[in-house]
Amino acid sequence: MAPRETTMDNATTVGHVAHGHAHDEPHEELGFWRKYIFSLDHKVIGIQYAITGLLFLLFGFCLMMLMRYQLAYPGSPIPLIGGLFSPDKAPGGIMLPEFYNQLGAMHGTIMVFLGVVPLAVGGFGNFVMPLQIGAPDMAFPKLNMLSYWVYFMGGMTMLSSFFVPAGAANSGWTSYPPLSDIATMGQTIWLFGMVFLITSSLLGSVNFIVTIVQLRAKGLSFMRMPFFVWAQLVTAFLLLLAFPPLEAAGVLQLMDRLAGTSFFLPSGLVISGRPLEVAGGGNPLLWQHLFWFLAHPEVYVLVLPAMGIVSEVIANNTRKPLWGYRALVYSVIFLGFMSFVVWAHHMFMTGMGTAMSAFFQTTTMIISIPSVVILTALLLSLWGASIRFTTPMLFALAFLPMFGIGGLTGLPLGLAPPDIHLHDTYYVIAHFHYVVAPGTIFALFAGIYYWFPKATGRKMNDLLGQIHFWGSFICINSVFLPMFIQGLGGMNRRLYDGGMIYTHNAGLLKWNVMIAFAAWGLGLFQIPFIINFFASIKWGTVVDRNPWEATTLEWSAPSPPGHGNFLTEPIVYRGPYEYSVPGAAADFTPQFEPEKA
Amino acid sequence: MHSDPAAIKKSIRTYLMIGAALFVGTVITVLANQVHLAVPLAITVALIIAAIKGSMVAGVFMHLSHEKRWIYGSLLLTVAFFIVLITIPLLSTLDHIGTPIAVPAAAHAPAGH
Amino acid sequence: MNIPYTVEERPDTGLANGKLGIWLFLASEVMLFGALFSTYIILRIGAVEWPHGELSVRLGMINTFVLIGSSVTMVMAWASLKLHDFAKHRLYLLATFVLSGIFLVNKYFEYADHLARGEGPSHSTFLAIYFTLTGLHGLHIIGGMVVMAYFLGPGARMWKKYPEQFTNRIEYTGLYWHFVDLVWIFLFPVLYLL
Numbered sequence: 050m051a052p053r054e055t056t057m058d059n060a061t062t063v064g065h066v067a068h069g070h071a072h073d074e075p076h077e078e079l080g081f082w083r084k085y086i087f088s089l090d091h092k093v094i095g096i097q098y099a100i101t102g103l104l105f106l107l108f109g110f111c112l113m114m115l116m117r118y119q120l121a122y123p124g125s126p127i128p129l130i131g132g133l134f135s136p137d138k139a140p141g142g143i144m145l146p147e148f149y150n151q152l153g154a155m156h157g158t159i160m161v162f163l164g165v166v167p168l169a170v171g172g173f174g175n176f177v178m179p180l181q182i183g184a185p186d187m188a189f190p191k192l193n194m195l196s197y198w199v200y201f202m203g204g205m206t207m208l209s210s211f212f213v214p215a216g217a218a219n220s221g222w223t224s225y226p227p228l229s230d231i232a233t234m235g236q237t238i239w240l241f242g243m244v245f246l247i248t249s250s251l252l253g254s255v256n257f258i259v260t261i262v263q264l265r266a267k268g269l270s271f272m273r274m275p276f277f278v279w280a281q282l283v284t285a286f287l288l289l290l291a292f293p294p295l296e297a298a299g300v301l302q303l304m305d306r307l308a309g310t311s312f313f314l315p316s317g318l319v320i321s322g323r324p325l326e327v328a329g330g331g332n333p334l335l336w337q338h339l340f341w342f343l344a345h346p347e348v349y350v351l352v353l354p355a356m357g358i359v360s361e362v363i364a365n366n367t368r369k370p371l372w373g374y375r376a377l378v379y380s381v382i383f384l385g386f387m388s389f390v391v392w393a394h395h396m397f398m399t400g401m402g403t404a405m406s407a408f409f410q411t412t413t414m415i416i417s418i419p420s421v422v423i424l425t426a427l428l429l430s431l432w433g434a435s436i437r438f439t440t441p442m443l444f445a446l447a448f449l450p451m452f453g454i455g456g457l458t459g460l461p462l463g464l465a466p467p468d469i470h471l472h473d474t475y476y477v478i479a480h481f482h483y484v485v486a487p488g489t490i491f492a493l494f495a496g497i498y499y500w501f502p503k504a505t506g507r508k509m510n511d512l513l514g515q516i517h518f519w520g521s522f523i524c525i526n527s528v529f530l531p532m533f534i535q536g537l538g539g540m541n542r543r544l545y546d547g548g549m550i551y552t553h554n555a556g557l558l559k560w561n562v563m564i565a566f567a568a569w570g571l572g573l574f575q576i577p578f579i580i581n582f583f584a585s586i587k588w589g590t591v592v593d594r595n596p597w598e599a600t601t602l603e604w605s606a607p608s609p610p611g612h613g614n615f616l617t618e619p620i621v622y623r624g625p626y627e628y629s630v631p632g633a634a635a636d637f638t639p640q641f642e643p644e645k646a
Numbered sequence: 647m648h649s650d651p652a653a654i655k656k657s658i659r660t661y662l663m664i665g666a667a668l669f670v671g672t673v674i675t676v677l678a679n680q681v682h683l684a685v686p687l688a689i690t691v692a693l694i695i696a697a698i699k700g701s702m703v704a705g706v707f708m709h710l711s712h713e714k715r716w717i718y719g720s721l722l723l724t725v726a727f728f729i730v731l732i733t734i735p736l737l738s739t740l741d742h743i744g745t746p747i748a749v750p751a752a753a754h755a756p757a758g759h
Numbered sequence: 760m761n762i763p764y765t766v767e768e769r770p771d772t773g774l775a776n777g778k779l780g781i782w783l784f785l786a787s788e789v790m791l792f793g794a795l796f797s798t799y800i801i802l803r804i805g806a807v808e809w810p811h812g813e814l815s816v817r818l819g820m821i822n823t824f825v826l827i828g829s830s831v832t833m834v835m836a837w838a839s840l841k842l843h844d845f846a847k848h849r850l851y852l853l854a855t856f857v858l859s860g861i862f863l864v865n866k867y868f869e870y871a872d873h874l875a876r877g878e879g880p881s882h883s884t885f886l887a888i889y890f891t892l893t894g895l896h897g898l899h900i901i902g903g904m905v906v907m908a909y910f911l912g913p914g915a916r917m918w919k920k921y922p923e924q925f926t927n928r929i930e931y932t933g934l935y936w937h938f939v940d941l942v943w944i945f946l947f948p949v950l951y952l953l
Contacts, residue, residue, distance in 0.1 A: 327881065
């Protein structure tokens, strides 16, 4: 994607002016490969992450649309494209259960690890954060480039698994043993893919933390940082400390699958009537502990950047400071910490005793407090505001009730007694999709509409944005709201035909038809977005550096910023949300504007 | 960081002394193992000795004894989560409902593996 | 482009970027090995019986001496640079590299001995966690050796032009190396003695 040519071409930026050591190359134009493919510039890398992440989101979405056809019309041939699938996946276009399981496992894996996090952290974090703190780039630009390409390799590895005999991983994104230990080849490839992705994440999180701590501009104390940066800082710590146990678990599962060990295989395991010929002595719950030790903080990785984006967009479009900045900061730090001690609420049904169960129920209830504080602060920020209903604001506003529903519906899951009924049902699917889909992904859309002008120098089209928003909002609620009903009725997840054999599902399966059409509708409503995104790069309204009249540092750089980001050294004079300051000339006083004499 | 040669020379002496202490500590570890203690006590003693050796490596070789707040803070956080990771799964394994069925593990995997 | 605080320390944090970066990386490594130690504990608690005396305490002890020695030579390699004695630095760095090699050779003998008797990772849970823990640790040793080889080889060129930055890089390598030693200080009693 060629950034729009600006008069910036020959301007020197701060980074150029101060020639430091270890920088011998002349400032000539870089070739195509060094400029766009193997760039060390955080903005290019951020865009690479964002585009790749969006493509994976689209792919994961397509996997889901296939699944939804099977659930709506079990056993009927997939229309139009059914013939494209090989006979070991969908003979005659009719989806095999094995293929359904592959789609399920890979949909989850791709959406979480290849889609949302790379976009939210790799994309938005990389592009926006250094600009918001007034840095010329990330602390370790080469490491940054490396982390993108390792992510890319991980993604390619995951995709390749569809093409091996017996197809992709099919033991859920959670890969529980013993099933995953004995599953087909695709699971091994999944494990190698995860090793790549975890490595990429670790390199990235080190970079993020060092950048935020070390490269803040003059005058940017921690309590003057935009909340988006705080969210990314806490997220980086979550990734840094929570991923390694999953890396270890992945190694252990690879050992089980390739070296014949029994880390997760208990003694006396019998499969298809035959005892498994292994040493035994392993523990399947060990995998669950190590997996969820990561996977629970991971869900906060999914949501924290989104909260950061929503905060920026709300402050900007209410023309008021955010309500309770300190409460937001302390809450997000406390939330990050607590996220490490709640994981076994995913394991209430594993035979856990009452003591540990009580421990995890308690911590889980406690962790809902900072979430509620954050959501309440954002809601209160709307009070008495002059709201500008721009496209990013529509998505940011929708995030609030959607995340609210997602969060509240998590409460019965976090308490063991109701969880007995709800575990592994569509209620769980509805809960977590509400937080991630109309929650996080809406926030990510808000971010795209909001920061697109900074990245390209042009605005996206508002009408297409409104169509995108309203269509998506209605469809996405139509997809997930009925799933609460299905789950409360006892409908199990991960069943390739929805569970036709169970009489208790009789009245619930019909919802699958409506859900399928809503899902396909949701897909159709992304078309205006995709058109808008690419068309605006070429034909969008040209804007200058601060089209939203915002207060944070990134809006002092040119749109798009050049190499080194800022034309003069950024200095911060005040907090991040000085909107409608009494006595000020405009209804916003940017952080970077010097005090009037 | 101290760049004064005299200070560095003093540090070098400390490094060599700590190195010698670590050698001695290793010998003590092995000798302590020869004494047949009950398993819980043996584990405690071994871990205490290892912790002493470890803190010498961390404090002196890694200069952790005079490091900056961000480093201390990050490491403290890490140690807290490390403790959680070691203890909680263990406690969860020990606290369960029902009585498990004991199937003795094969002494080693059947031939052919 | 100049990234601030690559070499000089930022006044309010007192840190150079690389120092904070390497410590954060080591923090993640603590969690990685922590997960494996947690695995060891869970498997041993759940085991009906746990083997003793299957590993050579002698070789383990020798390797412990070797690795501690390499930690001493590593910190001396850094201290020599602070005293601007580049020749001494190279000697100590080479010694560290050689000692690491000796560690790996000993490990090879250990592994070969077990494998020859058909005692691979699949043989028992104890051997599984032994091979995994020491194998991952060994991979970290190899990684460290690669970095040391780089600083003995093409990386050494940086000393002439940017001595302070080079010294910092050796310090960070040292921090990583001491961590690898630290892991072994716990691995040795846990696997070989207890």
